[in-house]
Amino acid sequence: MTIGRGVRAFGVTQRGVRFENDDAFRILSGPSGHVCVVADGMGGHGSGDVASGFTVSLTTDLLVAPGEGPAPDRIRAAIDAANRELYRRNITNRWLGCMGTTVALLYLPHEGQIAHVAHVGDSRVYLYREGALRRLTEDHTLRGYLQANPEVRAKHGDMKEDELPLDNILMRSLGTTETVEVDLTEVEVCPGDRFLLCTDGLWEQVGEPRIAELLQEGGDDVEGTCRRLLWGTQTPPGTNRTDERFGADDVALIVARGC
Incomplete structure (x- = not known):
């Protein structure tokens, strides 16, 4: 869909083997710019879908509304607001099972050629430019922390790559602590750029080389590219469709590009 002023974006989500889909996405355009968000919820008693759905709704609503101040400050404030409310609900409603969520956000202001990216957790944002995929x-996982801090690994016998903890041990998420650190970055937008936001149900199952191939094959068709990527979680090349690893996790993804 065209979401305003030459920006096209499309998103899809699909439930894995669980009873509820804990992943969510939202695409919204308003007076200040365009916002794309994906989130991967967690928690007992079906609260993961509540956390992810609430987060994508609140952050997009806050960012497209008219507002003043630098974009990074507004993005951080929107994510902080979602975190505070989720944390409050966890404190006052223990039956929710300590719900939390990751979040990955892309903000494209109407003015300028700068894209703002923010995230907490292990949902990712990629840039595909001129045939190359860049994360x-x-x-924010234990594995990622150890990869980025070799001095810590050395204290534990300098663990090899295949000895590191699994990716899904989160070090940071929304709702689990009263405050949360948000990572923000900026990137200049060039003609033909495509952005991919996705939960780990995509990148973990499909892999970055295949993601790059599917983005290349999709070209300018953001909807078709989304559906190719989603289908990739079901039938990766050279694998048996009955392999239980594929399609086991929930997936949410968005592809966005300028016209």
Whole structure:
């Protein structure tokens, strides 16, 4: 869909083997710019879908509304607001099972050629430019922390790559602490750029080389590209469709580009 002033974006989500889909996305345009958000919720008693759905709704509503101040400050304030409310609900409603969520956000202001990227957790934002895929976010997982801090690994016998903890041990998420650190970055937007926001249900199952191939094959068709990527979680090349790893996790993804 065209979401305003030459920006096209499309998103899809699909439930994995669980009863509820804990992943969510939202695309919204308003007076200040365009916002794309994906989130991967967690928590007991079906509260993961509540956390992710609330987060994508609140952050997009706050960012497209008229506002003053630098874009990074507004983005951080929007994510902080979602975190505070989720944390408040966890404190006052213990039956929710300590719900939380990751978040990955792309903000494209109407003015200028700068894209703002923010995230907490292991949902990712990629930039595909001139045939190359570049990850704009770093996972807030125990594995990611150890990869980025070799001195810590050395204290534990300098663990090899295959000895590191699994990716899904989160070091940061919304709703689990009263305050949260948000990673923000900026990138100049060039003609033909495509942005991919996705939860780990995509990047973990499909892999970055295949993601790059599917973005290349999709060209300017953001909807078709989304559907190719989603289908990639079901039938990766050279694998048996009955392999239980594929399609096991919930997926949410958005592809966005300028016209």
